Amino acid sequence: MSNYKPGLDYAKEQDQNDALSHYRSQFHIPKDNQGNNWLYFTGNSLGLQPKSTQKYIQQELDDWANLGVEGHFEAKNPWMPYHEFLTDSMAKIVGAKPIEVVTMNTLTTNLHLLMVSFYQPTKTKYKIVIESDAFPSDRYAVQTQLEFHGFDANEGLIEWKPRQGEELLNLDDLETILEEQGDEIALLLIGGVNYYTGQYLDLKKIAELGHAKNCMVGIDLAHGAGNIKPELHDSGVDFAAWCTYKYLNSGPGSLGGLFVHEKHAHNKKLKRFAGWWSHNKATRFNMRQPLDVIPGAEGWQLSNPPILSMAAIKASLDMFNEVGMDALREKSEKLTGYFEFLLNELNNDKVKIITPSNPKERGCQLSIQVRDADKSLHKKLTKAHIITDWREPDVIRCAPVPLYNSFEDVYRMVDKLKQILNT
Template structure:
């Protein structure tokens, strides 16, 4: 009998929830319903749940718009003109940066491009871009298009590092070794700090140091890292980074993204940038000058005034992360993921499935990827959701991603997911 179905195991999961040092904030989120109760949601690495407080927060901005109209820019309860500054401090704490090193703006891939304008400066001798072979497709498209824009063949200029034979995750030491041997040709390193497919957490500090030692600029895609793992971008010395806010940060589909530029670059007037009205010094913005008045902060990479309704959702999310703190969330994430790993090991034993995420807790975020051999996992995820109320994410053809997000996932959710997966694997699926 599977561990997930042993008598008393559900009770044990409930006891773990009751005794955990960090109480869940599940009640503060809208959980999809199932069978008169709530679903077990493990797809927060794709789209986080909606905070219950968001409707009222958006209503405040709508009220200001209705009652103040254009004067809301300066007279609203959170004036729109300077609204993005409210996010600077909590966003910096989230990623381990100085406040002036971060700005919330645009979408993730737009920010990647804006930052590559500044930090991908290829030459014939040094023009390659180093990414992981399992990079998210938009990252691949972005770097290939940047190489082509500069006149280089993307098939030659983009180097895709692969995991070792028989492994699903790229090891940090292999990235460091590649840079030590071939880094003289690398203009830019751009890796996902947490890989979307395997859940692998790379060593940001070690890889950044290796990239700099080789003479390359180093940027990080934090789409699956921000709000998931503790980050120390400033101390690690990363040149730049970008992240989205609709996964672990629960700010809504397509919500605004974030960007980081290390302070050593902020006053560098030689860096090329694309500019817009919000790139200039706000103190002189309404003088309507024809040329930008530079600011020595990440705001210099902004283009336009931000969409306030989207920014309100990000601000609310950042407030929640500030209230709990990433150290406490990461500690609970490790507890949840370890418990889920033990359950899934029992479920996978004797069945055509195995965990492909690294086993070492320090090498992964809040995600376990399970490869189900020889089957399309799309119908499997549909049955898990429809029949058992368990949301997991499918990466076709054969990988399930389960992400116990510590703000709202519970040990009982982990038990439900393992029990449901065991039942569906035993029963087969169409």
Template sequence: MRFENTADYALRLDQEDPLRHYREEFHFPQVKGKDVIYFTGNSLGLQPKSAQRFVDDIMKDWRELAVEGHFYAEKPWWDYHERLAPALARIVGARIREVSVMNTLTVNLHLLMVSFYRPHGKRYKILCEEKAFPSDQYMLQSQLKFHGYDPGEALIEVRKRPGEHHWRTEDILQAIESHRGELALVLMGGVNYYNGQVLDMAAITKAGKAAGAMVGWDLAHAAGNVHLALHDWEVDFASWCSYKYMNSGPGNASGIFVHEKHQADPDIPRFEGWWGTKRETRFLMQPRFDPIESADAWQVSNPPVLALAPYLASLELFEQAGMDALIAKRDRIVAYLEFVLGEVDRQVESTFEIITPPGARGCQLSVFLHGEGRPLFDYLMQNGVITDWREPNVIRLAPAPFYCSYTDMYRFGEILKQGILERTGA
């Protein structure tokens, strides 16, 4: 498709956008009296306007019903989390019984590793990508030390090739094959937080399973962003946060996936709590754990409904829009952003290098701003472009399709160009 870097053309793309009305469903911060250009949905999604109503409903029920809200609220609290499961299952490509909501992301990964990191004999190593998100690194290292292993020896980190900014799938598959007799677990980020690369989760999962390892995914940057088929890929487990592309609010509750083939295993180790027991027996207060035959069995405590309320509000928007439509717009708006960057690059002295590999992209483009530094980022922020800076000179741009417009992409290009020209005195 031939793009144009003009305001009229960007407006025409917006007018043709079947999802354009969803922009009105979100609150935008303002800078200098205008809605910001928001590129950090990969860090914290904007607030859905409906979220306040969902929270207010719970506050009203708490005020008027107190403890009876567990059973007699319009959306009873005791099964509130179950309302999220159908939408989540569609977003991550799962069966409803394979998903649940609880805790936060790293907590969930630790709890899931109780079940799925089960080292024995020579099979004790964990494979991940180099420089995984720090929380994943800390989690994996601490798990290995907890089991008595040296992370320096037991953690296999697949590296990028010298001079390259992304992983090659063949290198990951080769690493799995090379360690097939030692691997207990493959656990990676489905979309890398730094370079925005979408890993080939289907191929990596297949290779990990063939090597005899369990396979799990951290989907923090993937859920609500890219196509997922966790059940069909036969992923063992996964977890994701809800506050990035799924717009549930800062630090909010995390989703989990446990493949149904593990749910009937009576011997699977698991840290258990009251809320993982069957609904039919939960209030009998029996001394023996009676697990729900679903991912809910991994719940430890009753879910925090005030946190789940904005998550449910956002998921209703996902149900209305559908992942196929969101992904279609994502691809088009990211392509237009890349085009605008190229146009600006030709007009100024700086050089932009997109390090997110073509063919392996979600919403995010990570861009080296060669010749530029932190002052350009500060200029963007001061002029209403909310983006993300990573040392030494990378900005992460993530135009979420729910609320970003093509006009935003054009306006960003103009602000970016002006910031560089002011710096150079041109």
């Protein structure tokens, strides 16, 4: 869709014709002191709360109150297998088979557990590739993995960098890195959607390049799950991990998700840190059995899961299952296209979009680079109850989320930005 038009009437017309517009009313939207909705563009940092979440959590609180420990088996949604209630929906969201996905722990915990299995360095093949502007947590995780295995993190960490004067990554440069140092590289750990620029990378191509040099390939999907369609199974990546509190609207600090490709599902020789929940469900309560690892992603579990967090995730995933990622991506591309159109119409050299202009190479985040790193622009937006976020050194991240943001939200945000820029 490219025939966008300026003006509020056009935005309202798009909302009237939007088949997903009614989902907006199913979320709690923060309000100012006058009762007006904030313009909320930070679903890339913390998604809004579905109104159904309270009911889902209350169900588990009631069952805990009424059943105590028997809730593990007698609750309306029995707690023992509760994580299984999330698997099919989560698998659809990330393009995986159910055996490849489990909801557990938090993002960086999962990355460390996965690297126990998939980062198996030798004296000569031990280096790890990340994107140069990876989220700090990923950088800290791989640095400490290198150090844990006795390597110098500064020497063992290879950065895939944008070219001079550019903000975005080029796959040709990753290919060059692998051609030159592939024999020394054990692992690629790449952010599928970069947190800063919003660039969505070609996961299948990354997997092909890494595997051609006998490297393991892992993906951080913190900014991808519920946003883009990563098609993890078809991509061929070895593993992935993500959080659920951004686009998946599960609440602050909620559990993450984990993917292990089916090709590894039955390899019980893979090294891992195991726990009770890694063990065969049929004999788990025999207590004195030697470890019999569950096939697939469930075999990376450690402990029984926090049910209240999973209840919040279930509330959101049930909505995602109802809508489907195809419809969400279609609206997302229209929303960001419209957003991009209006920002370009400003024709103001104070701001510049650094996110790829090709909708297939981005999710719903647009990153606006501010000349001279003028953070006052972001502060003025916040004061006007337009909630974006600032990322050092000079970017305002804005994410019109298709489940609850409208075309009118986008119009009003850019209109306010225009006013601020012109004062």
